[in-house]
C-alpha cells in the first residue's frame with residue numbers, strides 16, 4: 001500500500017494467490033481459470049475429464065503461473081477431499097474457490 005493508503009495496481013492483482021476451479025477443464029470454468037492466471041494466481045484445475053485438466057493446466061502455465069491438474073468428480077466427497085489435500089501439499093494455501101461445477105444440494109447425478 002502506498003503512503004497515502006491507496007493500493008497500487010500490482011497489489012490489487014492476485015499474485016501468488018491460489019485458486020481451485022471446479023469444472024476448470026472447459027467452458028466457463030476454463031475461462032475463469034485462465035482469467036485468474038492472467039491476474040497472477042496459481043490454479044488447481046479440478047475436472048472430471050483428465051485431458052481437459054491437462055489442457056487447461058498447460059494454458060495456465062503459459063501465463064507463467066503454476067498449475068495443478070486434478071482429475072476429480074466433484075460428486076465424490078472422498079475424491080474432493082483428496083484433491084484439496086493435493087492442492088495444499090502443492091501450494092500450501094487455498095485462497096479462491098470458484099465452483100463452475102458443484103455438487104447439487106439434493107443428492108442426484110450431476
Ligand SMILES: NC(=O)c1ccc[n+]([C@@H]2O[C@H](COP(=O)([O-])OP(=O)(O)OC[C@H]3O[C@@H](n4cnc5c(N)ncnc54)[C@H](O)[C@@H]3O)[C@@H](O)[C@H]2O)c1
Nearest residue numbers: 023025026027028029047048049052072073074075100101
Ligand atoms: N454456459 C451457460 O450459458 C450457462 C448458463 C447458466 C448456468 N450455467 C452453469 O454454469 C456451469 C458451467 O457451465 P459450462 O457451460 O461451462 O459447463 P460445461 O458443460 O462446459 O462443463 C464445464 C466443465 O465441467 C466439467 N464437469 C462436468 N461434470 C463434472 C463433475 N461431476 N466433476 C468435475 N467436473 C465436471 C466438464 O468436464 C467441463 O470441462 C454449469 O453448472 C452450468 O449449468 C451455464
